[in-house]
Amino acid sequence: MTVGWGFVGTGGIARTVATALELVPGGRLVAVASRTAERAAAFGAEFGDATGYDDVSAMLAHPGLDAVYIATPHPQHHAAARAALLAGVPVLVEKPLTATLAAAEDLVALARERGVFCMEAWWTRFLPGTQALLDVLASGAVGDVRSVHADLGFVPEESATRFWDPAIGGGSLLDLGPYPVGLAHLLLGAPDRVQAVGTLTERGVDRQVAMALGWASGAVAALSTTIAAQASGRAWIEATGGWIEVDAPLPALPRFTVHTSAGEQVHEHAVAHGHRFMLEHVHTCLEQGLTESPLVLLERSLEVARTFEAVLDQVGAVRHHELGDA
Numbered sequence: 367m368t369v370g371w372g373f374v375g376t377g378g379i380a381r382t383v384a385t386a387l388e389l390v391p392g393g394r395l396v397a398v399a400s401r402t403a404e405r406a407a408a409f410g411a412e413f414g415d416a417t418g419y420d421d422v423s424a425m426l427a428h429p430g431l432d433a434v435y436i437a438t439p440h441p442q443h444h445a446a447a448r449a450a451l452l453a454g455v456p457v458l459v460e461k462p463l464t465a466t467l468a469a470a471e472d473l474v475a476l477a478r479e480r481g482v483f484c485m486e487a488w489w490t491r492f493l494p495g496t497q498a499l500l501d502v503l504a505s506g507a508v509g510d511v512r513s514v515h516a517d518l519g520f521v522p523e524e525s526a527t528r529f530w531d532p533a534i535g536g537g538s539l540l541d542l543g544p545y546p547v548g549l550a551h552l553l554l555g556a557p558d559r560v561q562a563v564g565t566l567t568e569r570g571v572d573r574q575v576a577m578a579l580g581w582a583s584g585a586v587a588a589l590s591t592t593i594a595a596q597a598s599g600r601a602w603i604e605a606t607g608g609w610i611e612v613d614a615p616l617p618a619l620p621r622f623t624v625h626t627s628a629g630e631q632v633h634e635h636a637v638a639h640g641h642r643f644m645l646e647h648v649h650t651c652l653e654q655g656l657t658e659s660p661l662v663l664l665e666r667s668l669e670v671a672r673t674f675e676a677v678l679d680q681v682g683a684v685r686h687h688e689l690g691d692a
């Protein structure tokens with residue numbers, strides 16, 4: 367199957383995913399939308415002679431456009447994804463799906479109403495390392511998961527405005543949280559309780575967040591995100607018959623070690639251009655006519671958005687209200 371992709375945004379992750387797309391059979395970048403025609407044209411020329419647009423709506427009418435990938439800052443995901451869904455174009459939206467729960471609910475409702483494919487680009491789910499981890503857990507080798515510990519963080523340059531500016535999704539949780547929180551949700555489902563403490567920057571976005579999640583089953587998770595410290599970027603999964611240490615960087619899940627009474631077993635799964643697995647999955651979904659991914663369900667994205675909303679409310683972070691721009 368050939369899939370003609372249109373990208374919205376020409377920043378860091380757009381570049382990474384465009385490079386990965388070149389390795390995906392049948393995938394081709396055919397159009398790019400940017401805030402400026404010059405950047406769109408330059409990005410399009412660099413990745414396969416794609417047509418540049420300075421307007422998302424115009425790009426959505428591009429002949430041969432089969433799917434759109436949204437790679438703008440989080441508060442800007444909603445409008446572009448909404449436009450794609452209204453135009454009936456399948457859409458892959460960078461993580462987090464949106465910057466607020468209300469916007470996530472709006473997108474998911476629209477995707478379901480229109481029956482158009484929509485998926486959050488939680489690329490980690492499609493990596494060989496993640497599948498191997500799930501296989502180990504499903505084998506019963508370590509028993510039942512009772513707790514998850516994970517952290518992720520670094521100290522961005524002051525010039526990396528996306529991390530500091532509330533208008534473009536500043537703060538640690540929405541940017542880094544999809545990985546530790548996503549892992550806890552993947553292994554244990556949606557939590558029944560969420561408690562958080564955090565510190566804010568002068569502009570009111572979350573600088574550091576520590577989260578305690580609880581499940582009715584008795585399982586717990588201790589998770590943190592930070593833009594104030596170099597964090598380990600690791601995770602520890604503790605289960606009734608052993609524990610698993612996931613090495614850094616958690617988003618790429620390159621390696622994990624299973625510890626049981628029988629000893630240690632190391633699983634190596636480092637891959638280059640790992641976003642290609644996510645793109646291949648989207649191609650398969652489109653080929654099969656699916657309106658959502660069976661692996662990154664829209665419901666799952668809503669559950670994670672609910673956790674983020676609860677955490678950001680509790681730490682008092684400034685919120686960017688995408689709906690109505692309040």
Ligand SMILES: NC(=O)c1ccc[n+]([C@@H]2O[C@H](COP(=O)([O-])OP(=O)(O)OC[C@H]3O[C@@H](n4cnc5c(N)ncnc54)[C@H](OP(=O)(O)O)[C@@H]3O)[C@@H](O)[C@H]2O)c1
Nearest residue numbers: 375376377378379380400401405437438439440442460461
């Ligand atoms: N999956 C992953 O591995 C991964 C990694 C990093 C980031 N992300 C996610 O991807 C998204 C983008 O992150 P990034 O690191 O690529 O950011 P970035 O380098 O700042 O790029 C974002 C791009 O969005 C466009 N844009 C549209 N409206 C904008 C606005 N109001 N302000 C600034 N830029 C705007 C810009 O392209 P034009 O100038 O061409 O319009 C900009 O280059 C975020 O939601 C982030 O969470 C995912």
